[in-house]
Amino acid sequence: MHSADDLPQRIAECSDEGLGLACMYARSVPGGHVLEAVMIGDRVERITAFVEGTTYRSVTPSVPCASIYEREIYETYSLTPIGHRDMRPLRSRSPWGLSKDSAIPHNDISGSGIFEIPVGPIHAGVIGPGHFRFSVAGEPILMMRTYLGYSRRGVERLMETSASADNTVIAERISGDNAVAHALAYLQTAEQDSDIPERARFIRTVLSELERIYNHLGTISGIALDASLAVPAAQGGMLRENMLRLNEKICGHRQLWGMLKLGGVSRDISKAVLNEIEHETMKVGFDTDELVKLMVGSPSFMDRAETTGRLSYEDALRLRTVGPVARASGVANDVRKNLPYAAYDMVAMKVPMCPTGDVYARLSVRHKEIKESVSVILQCINMMKDGPIRTAVRPKDGSYVGVTESPRGETVHCAHINDGKITRYKIRDASFPNWPALESAVLGNIVPDFPLVNKSFDLSYSGNDL
Amino acid sequence: MDDGMLRTALKNFLSLKRPPESIPVLYGKRMLMPFPDESCGLCGSCAKECRAGAISVSESEWKIDLGRCIFCRRCSEVCGNGSLQLVKAPDYVLKREDLIFRSGESTERERGTIDQAKRKVIGRSVNIREVDTGSCNVCEVEVNSVFNRFYDAERFGIKIVASPRHADVLLVTGPLTDNMRDAFDEVLRATPDPKVIIAMGACAISGGLFSEGETSSGIAGSADVDLFIPGCPPPPDAIIRALLGAFGLTGQQ
Numbered sequence: 189m190h191s192a193d194d195l196p197q198r199i200a201e202c203s204d205e206g207l208g209l210a211c212m213y214a215r216s217v218p219g220g221h222v223l224e225a226v227m228i229g230d231r232v233e234r235i236t237a238f239v240e241g242t243t244y245r246s247v248t249p250s251v252p253c254a255s256i257y258e259r260e261i262y263e264t265y266s267l268t269p270i271g272h273r274d275m276r277p278l279r280s281r282s283p284w285g286l287s288k289d290s291a292i293p294h295n296d297i298s299g300s301g302i303f304e305i306p307v308g309p310i311h312a313g314v315i316g317p318g319h320f321r322f323s324v325a326g327e328p329i330l331m332m333r334t335y336l337g338y339s340r341r342g343v344e345r346l347m348e349t350s351a352s353a354d355n356t357v358i359a360e361r362i363s364g365d366n367a368v369a370h371a372l373a374y375l376q377t378a379e380q381d382s383d384i385p386e387r388a389r390f391i392r393t394v395l396s397e398l399e400r401i402y403n404h405l406g407t408i409s410g411i412a413l414d415a416s417l418a419v420p421a422a423q424g425g426m427l428r429e430n431m432l433r434l435n436e437k438i439c440g441h442r443q444l445w446g447m448l449k450l451g452g453v454s455r456d457i458s459k460a461v462l463n464e465i466e467h468e469t470m471k472v473g474f475d476t477d478e479l480v481k482l483m484v485g486s487p488s489f490m491d492r493a494e495t496t497g498r499l500s501y502e503d504a505l506r507l508r509t510v511g512p513v514a515r516a517s518g519v520a521n522d523v524r525k526n527l528p529y530a531a532y533d534m535v536a537m538k539v540p541m542c543p544t545g546d547v548y549a550r551l552s553v554r555h556k557e558i559k560e561s562v563s564v565i566l567q568c569i570n571m572m573k574d575g576p577i578r579t580a581v582r583p584k585d586g587s588y589v590g591v592t593e594s595p596r597g598e599t600v601h602c603a604h605i606n607d608g609k610i611t612r613y614k615i616r617d618a619s620f621p622n623w624p625a626l627e628s629a630v631l632g633n634i635v636p637d638f639p640l641v642n643k644s645f646d647l648s649y650s651g652n653d654l
Numbered sequence: 655m656d657d658g659m660l661r662t663a664l665k666n667f668l669s670l671k672r673p674p675e676s677i678p679v680l681y682g683k684r685m686l687m688p689f690p691d692e693s694c695g696l697c698g699s700c701a702k703e704c705r706a707g708a709i710s711v712s713e714s715e716w717k718i719d720l721g722r723c724i725f726c727r728r729c730s731e732v733c734g735n736g737s738l739q740l741v742k743a744p745d746y747v748l749k750r751e752d753l754i755f756r757s758g759e760s761t762e763r764e765r766g767t768i769d770q771a772k773r774k775v776i777g778r779s780v781n782i783r784e785v786d787t788g789s790c791n792v793c794e795v796e797v798n799s800v801f802n803r804f805y806d807a808e809r810f811g812i813k814i815v816a817s818p819r820h821a822d823v824l825l826v827t828g829p830l831t832d833n834m835r836d837a838f839d840e841v842l843r844a845t846p847d848p849k850v851i852i853a854m855g856a857c858a859i860s861g862g863l864f865s866e867g868e869t870s871s872g873i874a875g876s877a878d879v880d881l882f883i884p885g886c887p888p889p890p891d892a893i894i895r896a897l898l899g900a901f902g903l904t905g906q907q
Contacts, residue, residue, distance in 0.1 A: 279833070309837050312816035314784045314797050317834060338834045339788035342867030349866070357705045357726060361863060364792030364887075406795070425802035432799065442889060443792050446726050454731075650790045653833075 192223060192237040192244035199235060200250050202227045208508045208521075210591075211600045212247070212257035214239070214265045215612040221265055224614075226602060230526050232589050239267060246271035253508035256624060279337030279653060295323045297331045305635065309338045313639075316649025320638075327634040332627050339653040347613035353583065354378070354450040355610075359601075363617055363651030364443055365406075368392075368399045369594030370601070370617075370651075371448045376529060376590030377603035378450055379581050387575040388452035389531040390568045394465065395444050395453075396530065396592070397561040397568075401472060402431040403595035403646070404512075404554040404561075408476070410643040411551055412483055415492045420483045427475050434468045437461060452578030462569050473562040480555045484548075493548040497641030499629040500545060509625040511597020511618050513645055516553040517545035523593035535567045545629075550644040583608065594618050596648060617651030685885060685892050686740035688729045690716050690757050693737040700729035700738060706856065706863055716757035721750065721859035721872075724886040746883050746896035750874065753859070753882060767902040768880050772848045776822045780812045780901055783821035783845070787838055788869065789828030792887045793855045797825065799890040807894055810903055818844040827887075829857040829869035830876060842877055852881040854888060862886065 199209055207229035214221045220240045225247075227233040237244075246269035247254035258269040259278040276293060295304055302325045309317035317338035323331040346358055359374035360367035372392060384392075409424025432442040438461055439447040447453055457465075483489050499509070504517035514521050522539045524532045540556030542549035583605060590601040597618030604612040626645050630638055688700065688709075698711040708722035709729060720743060730738040744763040747753055752763050767773060784797050800807045801814065815821050818841045830838060842849075853873055856862035859882055861871030873879060883896045898904055 309834070310783075310785060310818065310841060314786075314794050314814060316786050316791065316794065317788070317837065338831065338837065339786070339790075339828065340831055340833050341788055341829060341864040341869055343864075346864070346867050352705065357724070358863060361790045364790035365795055367792075406798075422803050425798075426804065429799060429802050429804045436889075440727075443795065443887075648791060649786075650788070653788075 192239045195223060195225065195235065195237040196245060196247045196250045198237075199225055199227070199247055199254070202233055202235065203251060206230070207233055209247075209251055209253050209257075210508070210598060211602065211614065211616040212254055212261070213602065213612075213614040214261045214267055215604065216265070221267060223261070223267075224602065226589055226600060228523075228527070228591060228598065228600070232527065232591065234587070234589065242266060243268045243270050245269070248272045252506050253621060256620065276333070277335070277337075279340050292319065292321070292335050295321050295331045295333055297323045299325070301325050302330065318649050322635055322638070324635060328632050329630050329635060329638070332630050332638075334623050334627060336623065336649060337653050339650040341650075341654065343654045344613050344615055347615075348610050350610070356448050356450065360445045360448075362615060362654065363594075363596075363619070363648040364445075365403055366399065366594040366596060366599065366617070366648065366651065367443055367445050368396045368448065369592045369599050370615075372396060372529065373590035373592040373599045373601040375448060375450065376592070377588040377601050378583050380584060380586075380588055382451070382579065382581045385452055385576045385579055386531070387456075387572060388577045388579075390572045391453045391457060391577065392448065392530040393532060393535070394457075394565050394568050395438075395447055397565050398431065398435060398438075398465075398469075399444055400561045400595045401469065401558050402428050402435065404558050405431060405472075405476065407554055407643065407646040408479065408483075408551060410646075411493070411547065411640065412489075414640040414643045415483075415489050417483060417486060417489055420479055423475075423479050423482070427472055427479065430468065431472060434465065437464065449578065451581040452576070454578075456577050462572070466566060466569055469562045469565050473559055476555060476558050480551070483551070490548065492637070492640060493551060494544075494546055496547045496637050497629045497633055497644060498544070498546045499625055501543070503625065503628050504545065507621060507625045507628070509597075509622050511593070511595075511622070512550060512553045512557060513597065513622050513625060515540065516542045516549035518543040521598070523591050523598050527591055529592055531568060531571075532564075534571065535564050537564050547640055547644040596646060596651070597622065615654055617648055617654075619647040619649075619652045622647055623652055685725065685743045685745070685889065686727070687718065687720055687723060687725070687743040687755070687761075688727065688738045689718070689741045689755065689761055690737050691739055693735055694757060695735060695737070697734060699732050699734055703728050703732045707865075718755050719860070720744075720753040720755065720884045721882065722856055722862060722865075723884065724856050724862060726886075743884060745888075745892045746881055746900055748881060748900070750859075750879070750882065753884060765899045768850060768900050772850055772880070773902055775848055776850065776901065778811045778901075778903060780810075780823055780897065780903075781815045781821050782812065782823045782825050783815055783818045783841075784825045784827070785818070785838065785841055787826060787828035787834045787858070787873065788831035788864075789855065789857055793827035793857075796887045796890055796893065797827070797854075800893050802890075805890045805894055807897070810894070810898060812894075812897055819846070821845050821849070823850045823852060824877075825852045825854055826858045826873050826877070827854050829861040829864040829867070829871065830873045831869050833868075835870060835876065838873070838876060850880045851877050852883060853879045854883045854885075854893070856884065856886045859884065
């Protein structure tokens with residue numbers, strides 16, 4: 189184990205080898221705390237460092253994406269990073285931000301004609317709770333700060349105190365629409381190196397791609413709605429509803445909950461339903477083409493989508509954004525390709541990319557991903573053979589990392605198991621590193637474009653807040 | 655615009671038929687709750703398996719709290735002698751006690767309407783503000799689905815408004831986290847009286863799986879709930895049936 193003073197150095201060395209800081213967290217040990225950094229690229233590397241006392245040298249000056257993790261560690265363990273200059277509260281929200289003795293600070297920007305617009309935590313749309321502070325001079329946004337944490341339910345604690353061996357039920361509810369990805373990440377930490385039957389692995393792959401399709405359709409339809417295109421928005425909603433109904437046919441739940449289980453899957457998919465999946469997903473692939481054609485064919489939409497909410501390649505890399513957001517800014521990063529799980533090592537797939545980083549780029553990456561998902565599902569169904577769908581698993585002690593690609597991007601679960609009990613569980617949803625990227629993408633855009641940019645990022649509130 | 659697509663859209667009507675009784679329970683798997691028949695030996699294995707703590711078994715009776723049930727149906731999988739049957743759960747109830755079902759009693763619940771005075775004010779335009787007090791997203795997904803072209807709740811006069819100040823009805827999801835409590839109190843103050851408060855989903859009704867976390871175990875302690883919609887999450891067809899039934903919109907042409 190390293191001393192905490194070497195931590196920035198070690199992380200920087202790993203970064204030079206092409207790994208990125210995917211997660212950093214602390215855990216208590218006798219006599220102090222241990223900082224754990226998880227580096228992910230084409231392999232997973234863990235760096236641990238022991239912290240005596242309550243301070244350590246901040247990693248943020250050399251690796252900027254560590255900022256949010258250090259703020260999180262400060263809030264939960266009162267460990268102060270020395271040299272970190274932005275210690276705004278990350279998740280603690282009391283008293284409520286709009287009252288006079290506000291816990292939420294004003295944006296540190298001032299000058300004549302600069303106004304601050306507070307928004308939230310209850311928004312006009314049917315979405316999660318979050319508070320935003322815009323500093324504007326006229327129309328363009330000069331600074332935006334997000335203050336989240338309103339959906340904090342203490343999921344990590346629930347995982348640690350759970351008496352059951354199978355916590356898939358909780359993992360599915362971390363961010364409900366990314367249930368399969370979270371459950372699979374949890375199952376990686378619980379199943380460790382056990383051999384999962386091949387049929388179960390194919391079914392898991394199909395489920396996780398079905399989840400991607402319905403999430404991306406929701407985002408595309410939301411982008412259309414926020415750009416005031418009523419017909420494509422309604423069409424997208426219809427396509428998504430079709431997918432949700434297909435999900436219900438497969439496993440009795442519209443969001444695919446309850447299908448995954450420790451050691452495999454809980455139910456098999458019959459031949460007839462597989463045929464239906466094949467048919468429906470192919471259809472949805474073509475329908476999405478039509479839908480996107482309808483949107484892109486409208487000059488007023490393209491005027492709003494192109495160059496809006498641009499996230500530069502440098503920012504995407506610096507903040508280590510993940511998922512479609514990163515890929516739309518030209519960062520090739522896909523867990524399904526780099527660290528294949530389930531049956532992804534057996535299927536051929538491309539990673540769609542787009543270099544421009546604007547709303548249109550994120551839309552087209554999602555569109556292409558739906559096509560890729562359809563291809564992956566068809567390959568899986570073709571390769572699927574009859575066989576067992578479950579096996580017995582006995583979790584072993586140790587520290588494990590589970591990494592999956594949710595529709596929003598790389599999802600990381602870290603578990604420390606001692607005497608068969610989880611002693612520390614850390615969840616990092618894909619939205620967590622992407623929220624700071626939103627702060628940088630909206631700069632220079634007008635306030636009415638914020639919903640559009642926000643929707644194109646498609647970030648989860650509950651996954652971020654846990 | 656590609657007029658081929660428009661033509662198909664005009665030809666195929668997707669919206670489900672009114673009145674609400676004809677809005678089908680899709681594929682019949684959702685919203686089925688476990689209930690024992692006479693062969694139940696009160697062994698308690700289902701109560702042990704229940705992650706949400708919804709089932710409790712004593713020496714004389716079997717009891718399920720649908721306000722806590724997350725409809726995972728694990729209990730019926732582990733039941734030793736197969737006496738747990740899946741029966742249809744009510745779409746909505748008006749009182750919290752009605753969500754508790756005991757073995758030997760009826761699983762039917764009366765489809766009543768909310769308080770007459772409130773109904774008179776609201777009439778046939780149900781303006782809803784959805785308040786997320788820390789749910790996991792999926793309740794939002796389903797509320798959004800209620801307004802898509804299949805279910806299209808707006809044709810019944812049910813509408814989502816942008817601010818609590820415009821709303822008559824608060825549709826609350828999520829277990830009411832500690833961080834959200836001040837904001838929720840503010841929403842209650844901002845919504846004009848008489849307001850109807852709906853607790854939707856296991857989290858809002860009882861805290862669900864998160865009742866042990868940093869939450870207040872549902873909204874019942876902070877607000878006067880008029881309508882409970884159980885489910886995790888309730889599917890859109892159940893939400894529509896609940897809203898139409900509780901607001902007495904069933905007779906609409």
